Amino acid sequence: xxxxxxxTSNPFDMRPPCEAFVPGYGDANADFHVVGDHPGVHGGAxxxxxxxxxxxxxxxxxxxxxxxxxxxxxxPSNLFLSYLHACVTDGTPSEREYAELEPFFDAELxxxxxxxxxxxxxxxxxHVLREYTAIDPDDVTLADVHAEELHGSGWLVVPALDPAExxxxxxxxxxxxxxxxxxxxxxxxxxxxxxxxxxERYVVR
Numbered sequence: 001x002x003x004x005x006x007x008t009s010n011p012f013d014m015r016p017p018c019e020a021f022v023p024g025y026g027d028a029n030a031d032f033h034v035v036g037d038h039p040g041v042h043g044g045a046x047x048x049x050x051x052x053x054x055x056x057x058x059x060x061x062x063x064x065x066x067x068x069x070x071x072x073x074x075x076p077s078n079l080f081l082s083y084l085h086a087c088v089t090d091g092t093p094s095e096r097e098y099a100e101l102e103p104f105f106d107a108e109l110x111x112x113x114x115x116x117x118x119x120x121x122x123x124x125x126x127h128v129l130r131e132y133t134a135i136d137p138d139d140v141t142l143a144d145v146h147a148e149e150l151h152g153s154g155w156l157v158v159p160a161l162d163p164a165e166x167x168x169x170x171x172x173x174x175x176x177x178x179x180x181x182x183x184x185x186x187x188x189x190x191x192x193x194x195x196x197x198x199x200e201r202y203v204v205r
Contacts, residue, residue, distance in 0.1 A: 008076070009048065012111050016104050018087035024108050025049050026076035031187065032069055033114035035105075035124045038085040038093055041162070042120065045088045050081040051120075056164035060120065063163075063171060067178040080112050084124055106131070115187050117155045118178075121162040128157055146170060147177035156186050 010023030022044040036042040036050055042060075043053035051057040064070045069079040085093045085101045093101075109117075109132075119128040125145070126137040133152035142161055147170070150157040158181060160174050 012108055014086070014104050014108055016086050016101050018089075020045070020088040021086040022048055022050055022083060022088065023086060024080060024082035024112075026080035027078055028080065028112060030076065030078050030080040030112060031115045032079045033109060033112055033117050034064075034079065034081040035109075035117060035119040035128055036081065036083045037121050037123045038083050039088050040092065042083065044083075050083055054164075056162065059166065059171070060160075060163040063175055063178070066175050067182055069178070080114060082108055084127055115156060116181060117152070117157045118160065119157065120160045125159040128152075128159070133157060147173040149177070149181065156181065 008027070009025050011028040012024075014023060022039045025048075034051065039045045039050075042051050043057040044050045045053070047053055051060055061070060061074065064079065065074070069077055071077045082105065084105050085098050086104065087093070087097070087101065089097070117128055117132065119125040122142055125140075125142055129135045129137040129140060129150070129152075132155055133150060135150060135152075142159060145159050146161045147158065150159065158177055161170055163171075166174075
């Protein structure tokens with residue numbers, strides 16, 4: 001099943017309850033979905049594109065380009081990027097504000113139906129592990145699972161330390177991990193044709 005849209009910015013017209021926000025951006029049929037925290041951490045308040053406008057965001061995008069998830073023009077290729085909390089705020093959002101925007105993020109994530117989730121930083125990783133895997137995030141130290149393949153409920157999850165904290169070794173490990181995933185059979189699909197009349201296949205992610 002594919003989404004029929006050629007929009008790269010906010011393809012599902014999400015409208016969170018705030019004046020300024022950084023919408024999801026990229027390929028609505030992507031296999032890879034980067035999950036960031038909020039614009040104050042990972043950038044994009046001026047560009048309205050996630051992971052832009054800061055040195056750490058540039059470093060992260062260099063890695064995505066190195067594994068061909070960004071093309072020569074810096075545009076996503078088989079990739080979608082979004083934030084847990086898309087609104088532009090002064091300082092860190094409150095727990096209530098994160099909870100208020102969670103349905104918008106979850107709806108977009110499920111609409112994209114990527115095979116691989118790439119949470120970046122502590123908050124995004126803990127959210128993805130809690131909501132989309134059977135792994136208890138309280139049992140996990142992000143440094144221990146950086147660039148590791150974790151299996152979730154229908155998703156492969158590859159967490160990353162925040163790029164602002166990367167050592168050269170952290171960056172190299174993440175590049176190697178993404179290359180390994182890209183070279184593997186990471187796609188997970190289910191044939192729901194058994195629920196239809198006749199022998200036609202109906203494959204979904």
